[in-house]
Structures are given as C-alpha cells and as structure tokens.
Amino acid sequence: MAPPAVRKTLTWSCAVDLGEAGWGVPCGAQAAAEQVHATMQIPIFTVDAFTSRPFAGNPAAVCLLENDLDEDLYQKIATEMNLSETAFIRKLKPGDDFSKSSCFGLRWFTPVSEIRLCGHATLASAAVLFHIQKNTNSVLSFMTLSGELKARQVKDHIVLDLPLCPAYPQAAVGDMSVQDVRYSPDIKSLLVRLSDTYERSVLEELKVSAQHFLSAEKTGKVKGVILTVKGNSSGKGHDFYSRYFAPWYGVLEDPVCGSAHAVLGSYWSEQLGKKEMLAFQCSPRGGELKISVRSDGRVDIAGQSAVVLKGNLTF
CATH class of the missing domain: 3.10.310.10 (Diaminopimelate Epimerase; Chain A, domain 1)
Known part of the structure; x- marks a missing residue:
C-alpha cells in the first residue's frame, strides 16, 4: 500500500526546493536554514x-x-x-x-x-x-x-611608517632604581628607564598589578607605562629592552607594542646616538623589532608576522 500523500510531501519538503518546481514556496528545511543564517x-x-x-x-x-x-x-x-x-x-x-x-x-x-x-x-x-x-x-x-x-x-619583514613620538622629561621622586622618566603626549604614556645596572632579566621577572597602576593614576593623562633598560654595551645584540603596560585600556600588558616603540625609538636614538636599532620587548610572549629613525619626524618599524x-x- 502506498504511503499517504502527506508523508510524501513532508519527505520532499526536506530535500527539494519546491520553489524551483514551480510551487512558489521554498523547501521547509531551506526556509528554516535561511531564517537561521540570515546573519552578517x-x-x-x-x-x-x-x-x-x-x-x-x-x-x-x-x-x-x-x-x-x-x-x-x-x-x-x-x-x-x-x-x-x-x-x-x-x-x-x-x-x-x-x-x-x-x-x-x-x-x-x-x-x-x-x-x-x-x-x-x-x-x-x-x-x-x-x-x-x-x-x-x-x-x-x-x-x-x-x-x-x-x-x-621588505624581504620577509613588513615595515611600518609611523610618526616618531618624542617623550619629555618628568620628575622622578624617591627611587634610585629609576634613571629617567619621560612623558609622551602622543600616546599618553610614561617612559620609565631603569638603572643601567639592571639587565634584561629584571624586566622579564617583574610582576605588576593592574590595580596598583589604576589606583596610582586616575587623571586620564597616563594610559600606558613603558619600562625600559639599556641593552648590551658591547654593541652586539639588542640595543634596548622594554615592557609595556596599559590597564587603562583594559590590557594589563601589551606583549609587543609598535606604538610604544615610536616613543622608545625617539628616546633611545637620542641616548645612544644611533638611527638604526634592534629592540626586544621581553614580555612572556616576546617580540623583536627593527627600528630606523628618519630625519623627517617619522620612524620605520619592521617586524615579521x-x-x-x-x-x-x-x-
């Protein structure tokens, strides 16, 4: 005995676009799918x-x-x-x-x-x-x-042409481990240079608290803190190291920050008397940047991806 016509219709409605067959309506399954997937x-x-x-x-x-x-x-x-x-x-x-x-x-x-x-x-x-x-x-x-x-x-790197961001001297009080403090209004960040007696390992082992940063600065003037130390004085390897913290933007630590290096490039070029530098941001993920400070107020920052x-x- 043949199955009831209604059962045949239900079976076909899940497999055939009845609109293509001239029925003027889409298949049930397709209509449901279109309704579900009518998204961006x-x-x-x-x-x-x-x-x-x-x-x-x-x-x-x-x-x-x-x-x-x-x-x-x-x-x-x-x-x-x-x-x-x-x-x-x-x-x-x-x-x-x-x-x-x-x-x-x-x-x-x-x-x-x-x-x-x-x-x-x-x-x-x-x-x-x-x-x-x-x-x-x-x-x-x-x-x-x-x-x-x-x-x-450029070969296996991408070179960014960014504005060079100068940083201006600020007073540092009560901590002899800090050698220099600068402020960059361009990216609203403090640059804190630690004593040259410190090495890369000091930055790598540093523990920070988002709450301490947020409690210390509530004016809105500062949105990031760059910590940096001088590299190997032998001229081999990296010219400087850094870490960057920005809890005011909802990011405790930015692992490798290009815009921070627009500030760091300006600062360390002045300090080291160099236009071409190799930098390393020593967050737990870590990353290397090639920096070229130009005479037109720009900086080329190159990296891989x-x-x-x-x-x-x-x-």
Whole structure:
C-alpha cells in the first residue's frame, strides 16, 4: 500500500526546493536554514605580530569590512575577541578590492575603547592584505585617527611608517632604581628607564598589578607605562629592552607594542646616538623589532608576522 500523500510531501519538503518546481514556496528545511543564517558574516584573522613563530609576538584580530559597521559593533567585536587590539580594515570606495587597492580605512579597538595608534595591529593588517589577500601593491596606505600610515614589504619583514613620538622629561621622586622618566603626549604614556645596572632579566621577572597602576593614576593623562633598560654595551645584540603596560585600556600588558616603540625609538636614538636599532620587548610572549629613525619626524618599524587563525564572524 502506498504511503499517504502527506508523508510524501513532508519527505520532499526536506530535500527539494519546491520553489524551483514551480510551487512558489521554498523547501521547509531551506526556509528554516535561511531564517537561521540570515546573519552578517565578516572575515576575521588572528595574526601574531613581530614574530615569525605562532604563539609568540603580539596577537591582533583583523576584520575585513566592505562597509562601515554600526558604531557600537566595533566595540562589541573587540570585546568579544578580547585581544589587546582588534583592527578593522575598511574599503573606502565601492570599487575597492582587498587584493588590488592600495588605500584603506583602519581603526583599532581594545576590549574597552578605541585608540588613536596601534603599531602591531597595523602590521597584522598589512600581513593579512599582503599574505592572505595577495595584495599586489608594494606599499599600502591606511587612513587612521593618527593620519596616513604606510606599510611595505621588505624581504620577509613588513615595515611600518609611523610618526616618531618624542617623550619629555618628568620628575622622578624617591627611587634610585629609576634613571629617567619621560612623558609622551602622543600616546599618553610614561617612559620609565631603569638603572643601567639592571639587565634584561629584571624586566622579564617583574610582576605588576593592574590595580596598583589604576589606583596610582586616575587623571586620564597616563594610559600606558613603558619600562625600559639599556641593552648590551658591547654593541652586539639588542640595543634596548622594554615592557609595556596599559590597564587603562583594559590590557594589563601589551606583549609587543609598535606604538610604544615610536616613543622608545625617539628616546633611545637620542641616548645612544644611533638611527638604526634592534629592540626586544621581553614580555612572556616576546617580540623583536627593527627600528630606523628618519630625519623627517617619522620612524620605520619592521617586524615579521604569523597568521594563526582564519574564519568568519557570524552574528
């Protein structure tokens, strides 16, 4: 005996698009799927910057946007990613192409706020365009809150063209272990140079408390603290070492910070009498940066990158 017609209809409704058969309605399963998946998808990547090895350097999330998002979505995505920074690369014109265009919009968000400058997330953004999107241009330009920033490929490194950020002397009271204190208004950060008697290991072993930082500074003038020591006086190896803490941005420690090195490059160039320097940020993840201070008030910061995640944000 043939099964009831209604059962045949139910079976077909899960396997056939009845709209294609001229019935004028979509298949039940497809309709349900369309309802569930009627969402936005944004390509997203995680890139470890200033390292050639996965799980080292400084991780940044990078999103590719066809158009602007609702303003609150930027922060929601950055909070969801919960990395020190999430970068958003945006096409500037309808005809732009991530593999062919040379100029894009770029914004950076920490888990709690937007920031004006971020070096490692800019390097990560350039890495996505150069290495994943196979962008054909030799130089990429990014329009940002800090003006136009450029990135170019040089062998296995990406070189960032960033503004040089000078730091101005500040008074240090009551601690002989501090040799110098400077303040950079450009990135609202204190640079604290420890005594030259200290070595790299002192920075590496240092334990800090976010609450102590937040309790000590509530004016809003300081958003980050750079600790640094001089490198090996023999001229071999790294010229200086550093760590960077920014709990005011929701990030206790930024593992390898490009914008901090726009300050460090200015400072150590003056102190060492050098334009070309090799730096190492000795956070637990660690990362190496090549620094070239230019005469036009800019600094080239070069580093490598490793893409560790590719996918889509779906919401």
